[in-house]
Amino acid sequence: MNATANSDIAIVGMAALFARAPDLAGYWYNILNRVDAIGMPPPEWGAERLLDPSSEDLARLYTCHGGFLGELSRFDPRAFGIMPVSLTGGEPDQFHALELAQRALADAGLGEGGYAPERTGIILGHGIHPNRASVNGVQHGVVLDQTVALLRGLLPHLDAAAAAQIRTLLKQELLPLDTDGIPGLVPNMMTGRIANRLNLMGPNYILDAACASSLIAVDAAMNELRRGNADLMLAGGINTSTPPLVYMVFCRLGALSRNSRIQPFAAGADGTLLGEGGGVLVLKRLDDALRAGDRIYAVLKAVGQASDGRAKGLMAPRLEGEVLAMRRAWQQAGLDPASAGLIEAHGTGIPLGDQTEIEALRQVLGARRGAIPDVALGSVKSMIGHCIPAAGAAALIKTALALYHRLLPPTLAGEVNPRLGLEHGRLYLNTETRPWIHGGPAPRRAGVNAFGFGGINTHAILEEAPGADPQPLAAFLGRRWCPGSELLVFSQADRPALLAQLAQLHQRLDQEPALDLHTLAAALWRQRGADGERLALVAADIAGVQKRLAVALDKLADPCRERLQTRDGLYFNARPVPGRVALLFPGENSQYPDMLRALTIEFAELRRGFDFLDGLYGGERDQAPSQAIFPPPTGLDAEAQAVLQAQLRGMELGSEAVFAADRALFQLLSALGIRADALLGHSTGENAALVASGMPQLDEAALGASIRAMNALYRGLEADGAIPDGQLLSVGALPLDAARAVLAADPRLHLTMDNCANQFILFGPREAIAGAHEQLRQQGGFCSVLTLDRGYHTPLMAPMAAAFRRLFEDVEFVASATPTLYSCVTAAPFPAAPEAIRDTAAAQYRQPVRFRESIENLYRDGVRVFIEAGPESHLSAFVRDTLRGRPHLAVACDDRRRGAGEQLRYLLGALFAEGVPLDLDLLHAGCQVAEHAPPVAPYLSTAIPLIQPSATVIEHVRHVLDSSTSAQPSAIPVQPSTPVVNEPAAAAVAVESVPTPTVPVSRHPGPATALTGHFELMQDFLAQQERVMAAWLERRRRS
Missing domain, CATH: 3.40.366.10 (Malonyl-Coenzyme A Acyl Carrier Protein, domain 2)
Incomplete structure (x- = not known):
């Protein structure tokens, strides 16, 4: 251990879970392929009740789009020794965080026993907002008793026993709240559970700095390592559930896109969209990682922090605060910000925020050098939405992978916003996946921004790790980096064996049309038979494979057929013995x-x-x-x-x-x-x-x-004027004898290239080339003047040839x-x-x-x-x-x-x-050919729990009411209430209309009518609570 205050920190493991990205490889694949993961929430979220773009009500939303996990929200409690009952009323974030922490350690090659528990800790960024567990606690601890109290007020003759029985019936409709679910009510149990299950005995805690949470958690983890308090730290951010209440707040602020599109830095940007997910990074001191031979994704140099101070408003970005955070980071790292080649921006798609960030970057990065911008700019939020406390983790992981694979990842955007003035600075919006070419002596460097509500700004600096090249991209992804064709190869000792293999595969693909093509290609290469007859096909999907297999089976049924080649990628040779x-x-x-x-x-x-x-x-x-x-x-x-x-x-x-x-x-x-x-x-x-x-x-x-x-x-x-210029003329469809006649007629012309039977190239002064062009055209030649204007491969270049000959004397x-x-x-x-x-x-x-x-x-x-x-x-x-x-x-x-x-x-x-000898392992490196797909973990619901009595429970409650009293209670005057069907659905306390049960109507309408009135009263009461909250938020927004 060699800990210092300025120790570089290595990222040696990572795990990710974001919209349409079940794991780290899937996340990187989606980024490289510009996958837009924005969509509607799962049905249980309740969008159909909440969406009303024309409403000004706090509890109505003008968009429900976002980067939702949906079916990817899965967790197997048995793998962690957790009772399945704990999941029902628990907080989903805690379970996702646990699995991500385990995955990150596994990615670092640190399974159980691979690290010193007493020297290992975890710090995560996490927002404190209502979730499945906390709302369930409110329902049990407040709403149930409130409901019964109101019922007794409405029905004075309702005895205590009947009220208790009704409470029990309603409680049964809620998620359980017991010792297994209680950890979900305590936010910092997230890291406590991880420390407990993974045996981490170093620091464990969560922190909330809004959108800057992940970077501040990473900074805190870096400090633990630099102070020598730990040798291994896990850090990141978690936000795997985004309940409707969060959307209500953002809609009220006008921060969400009304077009339901998130386009940072684009001309059409009109707001952000939220996202779900989480990311965990495993950190070590760089010297320790190098000594251990760890795979290092990237090196963390510094994280700068700054607050906005007294700004125009609590929610408004401030240029000075952002600039200060960036400059502090580069100063701490002792590096020149001009050395950055990539900026992963905070970039939310909110126009004011994007413009402020660009100006801050312009001030820090400096002026454009030359005519071409040289710093790529992007925001992964354009693909997965704004994951708030996990946004920084998403950005850090993306940037670390960019440095590791030496790639400039794309961002989604239409036309670049002209108001940003990018054409005058060093930044350009990188909308395509591109190689990150870098030949300088310094490593590749990148910056990551994360700016949180309340004016907390962070900027992280990452650097390319020293050492060898990364593993091949296909090995990391387990497939080609982009959708495309695969090469399938077959070799067998003779024709019958080859035809049998082709027929067997054709039949299998009929039965398994969803078979992964890359995995199939890898299996065929690794399991190829004896060399005798060879066939190869190139196809982009299983249907294309089937098409080519059918052609091959038809054509090769002829025993006299020795070769086959088609334009769409089918190759066969019965005697694959190549020439030189x-x-x-x-x-x-x-x-x-x-x-x-x-x-x-x-x-x-x-x-x-x-x-x-x-x-x-x-x-x-x-x-x-x-x-x-x-x-x-x-x-x-x-x-x-x-x-x-x-x-x-x-x-x-x-x-x-x-x-x-x-x-x-x-x-x-x-x-x-x-x-x-x-x-x-x-x-x-x-x-x-x-x-x-x-x-x-x-x-x-x-x-x-x-x-x-x-x-x-x-x-x-x-x-010195020793390089002659002129024009080059390409001539086709004429024999070389035609050129000789032209050359003999004009000594200023030279034959520079004899390429093939139907093309040669002439060089000469423009006037001479013009004459040759017309003469050869009249003879039927296809002539075109090339863009090159130098007389290469002619005697006119003798001075250059002589100079190069002298230079070659110094080469062995x-x-x-x-x-x-x-x-x-x-x-x-x-x-x-x-x-x-x-x-x-x-x-x-x-x-x-x-x-x-x-x-x-x-x-x-x-x-x-x-x-x-x-x-x-x-x-x-x-x-x-x-x-x-x-x-x-x-x-x-x-x-x-x-x-x-x-x-x-x-x-x-x-x-x-x-028959040319090949080694295709490079194409299939890392591809795991499994006999069976891994089991699918149980779905982990993130839905807010509601009191939604079933038809059976409603009938039981009616029966209790009818049994407890035959007296009709006097009418209680109440304020007129809005019909249930028009009331907003759940947010923090989840107001939702009760489905109308299909059951026989009671013969005693008094108690049932009172019960209906009670639920209407409850709806009105909770709606008033929401209006109070809306007014409070409005005052906060205006202050």
Whole structure:
């Protein structure tokens, strides 16, 4: 133990339960997929009685929408040694908190006995408002006696025994209140129960700071660790039940959205919506966590707190208080707020609050650097609603996962509110899931805001944990990160065995149409049979699987059928013995905005490649390369968009971006078990092929230095006017002989690329290109002028080639036997001698690209499988055109129509069927193939208990009344009351209309009439109580 006042705190475990998110993985999956979990409450909540948008009555609601748990509110008491009877009248929050605490410890790898009880504690944020247990206590302790007293007042001849009997009958209709349910009446029993069941002997208590509760609980837990009072702390926030009374208060304040939509920072935002849920984090000192080898989601640096002081109003946000909390946090951490890359905002959707928060952030983060915003902004409330005391836990967990997985999570919003002025600051509203590319020496950092009613403001700073990459995203989620196609593979020794497997699966899916597709794909990969005949299919759902299985069963019934391939992803080979495999690396002009984004989100290999690129120049450039490759989805005006597009098209970033993508895809293909026999780079793609071959002896630092040196040489030559410019003309549908005739007629023209039988590229001055364009068009060619304007691969680039050749003298080269590196300069393998390697590597800049000839020679040397490892799919098309009519497979890692994430599955399916060795464990890491689904825990109701006598009880009460007296009581004058059907339903004391029983009418209407009058009187009495409460709230609001 090495506790200090400034010790960094590691988050080593987490658990979450929010609307439509039963667990931590489900919560993160929903966030990444922009799932809107807002909806109507469960039927027992009583929305149909309460909803009346036109009413001004406190007990009527203009919206009931929110992020409700609904069917996810479940708890198995037996797992914790709790009597099931305790649940009936208990407080649901206490039971959910217990399970979340246990889950969080399990997530940290700390099961029973995995921690020192006397050094472990728990602090939770929790709101103190009426709940199922407390209202049940009021019903037992107040309402029952009140009801009987009023009855005796209405019926003077009702004796004590009859009154007691009626009380007993009504009490039976309530939830039980006994020693098992009493803990629900004591709020801090929440953490006491957890300490009792999980054997925690450190501090345990709850605190209430409204919406800031979770962050203050975490701050308190951090202080326990820093003072050395504990070695392990659990902290978070719980709000798993939101009764109607809370909605009544928020409606009265006008804080809820009348559109029933929560849209923080959006132009259409008109208020917030509430949410249910809870989150618990397991905290340790960072040094202890590193020493123990714990998985660390993120590092907590500091939590700043500040109050609003004397503000305009108790409920109004104050800019100065928010700014003070943020600055205190960054000062405590000793960090520059300019280093933040993500802000998880308080962002409730209330316009005034959102505008105040943006201004506070603007003051703390500083001015925009360059033309592009660089700090992502979001609010998880847009998806799950405002969980009040648990809101901070939801935000912290989201942010910790963002840092752990190196992703920028999305927020839900339509058009950005123009009044926020985001186009002028560092913030942009991040509405899409995007990779968090970061190449600087400092770790990724994020800030989390939580501002509570009453003017309590908190800001937490989180930082990326030191150490290795996280587990694969699929392993964490147990499925693909987004809905999409899955790859199913089959291999059997012979055709009958394969057909039997396909038929068996087809029949099973008929019976189990809800089978999880990702789990099925994992099971088929892990249980594949002997290699003989192979089939692969790609489908997005079970119906798609069934469709492809039916085609396969039909086509493969023909024993003469040896191959099958369909456009929708069905691949079969009866003799899967592949030829040699070549990887093809594209060069400049294959880059495009958001290229390979889905793969970069899914696989660390891609993200590391772009991290490397961002780290090349530090702060030397106005914008990081990733800002042009993965541009912000909002916050860009026309000028900023033009800047990014120009950067991505430019020589420097364009070639660097493609190099990074090529190299990253090579790493991914290697992780998937793909081993190439040959490598070939097209244009500047030869640099990526050269590095992949291992010929240049360069580590990461030396490679970065070489790239910087090459770009410095290029910029110097460009400044000296040594880089010729002109135009590039792409010509299709004509043979190369047509180009030769044009070239012979005008010496200013140069052949730069011979790509395939139906495409070549010419370069020359604009006038010469215009003449060639017209001449070749008249011959039937399809001609188009490209955006690039440099004379690469022509003798005009000799000065640059010579400069690079000198630079290569500082790089050690060695020959590579496998894979064989081919060059488009010679259309042959690279030479073995280091000097000859340098000559060939430099010559590509002044020699035409002979891609067509190179493919022919690769084919001659036995290559039959061509995999394009880069953005776009141009090279695959060139290969297919060149080898048309000859057996081969040419397939790309990317497809802009499908998206790279989908295309990878098609690529792997085609390779599997072809017999190429693969390792698909990376796709299915963490997927648990269970024989049976886990049992479903009992439903845990959060409904407010009401006195709702059943028809039988009503008849019994009538019988008691009739038996106790035959005298008709005199009428008691009462104030006119509103009919029951129009009265508001329950809030704190749950006023609800009593259902009319379908029973025979009593022959003695006197007591029954009095009983009905009593209930009407009770309704009127409670309605008056509500009106008093409404008036009090109104005075509070105006004060």
